[in-house]
Amino acid sequence: MQFFAPKLNDKLLxxxxxxxxxxxxNHTKVKQRRDKIKYRKKWTARMVVSHDKRDQVLQRIEDETRLKPGDPQMFKYYQGTVKKIVDPMPANKxxxxxxxxxxxxxxxxxxxIQASVATKKGLKYIEHFTEEMWRQCGMRVFMVTVKGNQPD
Incomplete structure (x- = not known):
């Protein structure tokens, strides 16, 4: 009685x-290509409050930790501070x-908000559009962007 399969030589193996x-x-599922960029954003109540009270959040972080807005170490305190502001809000607000x-x-x-999104992500959207036009249609796209003086 034989328990093991016969040994194959290296060539057959x-x-x-x-x-x-x-x-x-050849028989695995092909993943569908997804866009690298999401063009729409689903807003939540927390995001709206953190947007409206952004100055208050940054001021509170600066008061508690002495870190200036934009400092890389500030971001680890950002979500906790937003939570401290959002949680005690009344139900009607x-x-x-x-x-x-x-x-x-x-x-x-x-x-x-549209203007801030355009300044932050506009260039990335343009690059993605030109890549997709080249990939799908074989078209070269040439765009000129102008950044005007913005009031501070």
Whole structure:
């Protein structure tokens, strides 16, 4: 009685491995390509409150930790400070923030938020668009961007 499979020589073993490997590569699911960029953002009540009270959050972080806004070490305190501001908010203000979040998610953002998103992510959107036009259509896209003087 034999318990083990017969030994294969190296040549047959390599051939069989190659057959199995090619079969597996040919019969796996192909992942669909996703965009690297999300063009829309679903706003939450917490995001609305943190946007509205951004100055208060930054001031509180500066008072408690002596870190200036924009300092890389400041970001580890940001979420905790937002939580300290959002949690004690009354229910009616949170309800207003939820309605605002729903409005911003489904409709257009206010112009000042649109402007800040455009300055932060506009270049990335343009680069992604040009890459996709080249990849899908074989078209070269040339864009000129102008950054005007912004009031401080």
């Amino acid at each position: 390599k051939k069989r491995r190659k057959i199995y490997r090619t079969w597996l590569y 949170m309800e207003i923030a939820k309605e605002t979040a729903e409005k911003w998610s489904n409709n257009f953002l206010p112009p000042e």
